[in-house]
Amino acid sequence: MTEHFNLPKNLTQMNKKLAVSLLTLLFTVNFPLLGWAETVLEKVNRTGVLTAGVRTDAVPFGYTDKNNALQGYSVDLIKLIQQRLEKQLNKPIKLDLKTVTLKNRFTQIETGQLDIVCEATSITPEREETVDFSIPYFTSGIQLLVREADAERLDPTKASETQLETIQENNITVGFLLGTTTDDEFRPIYPEAKWQVVGSRADGIRRLRSEEIDLIASDGILLLGELWEQGEDFKAFRLVPEQPLTFENYGCILPQNSAQWGTLVNQTITSQENTQLWNQWFDPKTGRFPYQRFQSKAKP
Incomplete structure (x- = not known):
């Protein structure tokens, strides 16, 4: 004799809900993966x-x-x-x-x-x-934009070890942009200097011109680009050293x-x-x- 087992009605409904939940989960997981796989x-x-x-x-x-x-x-x-x-x-x-x-x-x-x-x-x-x-x-590469009058003093390739060792917060202020390789790689070279965040290269040039900072450290071509964009007199500034300190x-x-x-x-x-x-x-x-x-x- 074959026995027939009748599942309780509430158990059958529970299984249906479980199946729907599993299908929903599969769709939720798979659809983002399919979108992500699109090249x-x-x-x-x-x-x-x-x-x-x-x-x-x-x-x-x-x-x-x-x-x-x-x-x-x-x-x-x-x-x-x-x-x-x-x-x-x-x-x-x-x-x-x-x-x-x-x-x-x-x-x-x-x-x-x-x-x-x-x-x-x-x-x-x-x-x-x-x-x-x-x-x-x-x-390109990192260079320092300085006022022409300060070029010899602030060119790191022309300063002696003794002169470099005397750099302190109270005698040199460097402008730089956050989130750049200047911030990540170059800043540790002059840890004793006072590093000041500038909002942009245009802001840095304004501060450099008004003698609020001594130099701006950034990629040379971008510094030249900002001088060009602002209509500045190139002869009032100098990029030092002549060869970039890094290559980018x-x-x-x-x-x-x-x-x-x-x-x-x-x-x-x-x-x-x-x-x-x-x-x-x-x-x-x-x-x-x-x-x-x-x-x-x-x-x-």
Whole structure:
């Protein structure tokens, strides 16, 4: 004889609720994973939009002109990447340019809010732990912008060990920006100096001109860029030492695990079109920002 077991009604209802809960959990877990697995190229192909970040305080890589329009070599590089994307995907791609800051440029990439950031970001092993970088498209380095009258006194390559040892908080004040390699790598070289945070390079130059600080430590080309942007007299200042104290390779910030996207960006950087673009900006004779000429102006 076969026995029939009748489950209590409330137990059957409980099982149904449990099944619904499990399905809900599966959908909750799987859907974000599926979205996260979408590559940058797949996302751009699906949406038809490339979302990119640039800075407005990194002359000549990213800044706003008198008409409040974004300008700079990195801005034009992103537009070149957009053009190559359109060719590869064989469809129009809208470029959505957003501005980033020193504080949020990495998190914007890490959280997927931006597909790429191109400005004046140095490639470092520490930063590569959370984001990827393109190949370098520019090399600069940390230099010190000083008033011309103080150039010999504050050039670390011309000072003796005894003179360097006498640097104290009460006789030298260094302006610097938080969240930069100057803050991370260069600041420990002069631990005895008084380090003062400046809100921007423009703010630093204003303080330097009014003798509130003795020098600004930052990438040489960005210091020259700010002098150019502010219409300052180059001869009133000098970059010391003549050769940068560090070497900084700039690259575009990319999401991790985005090999195909990185390949397209790198191919753009090494392209003939980018060589022409680079010369349009930096050629010593014909460039919009002939930084080598500007650097020579900031010498005696």
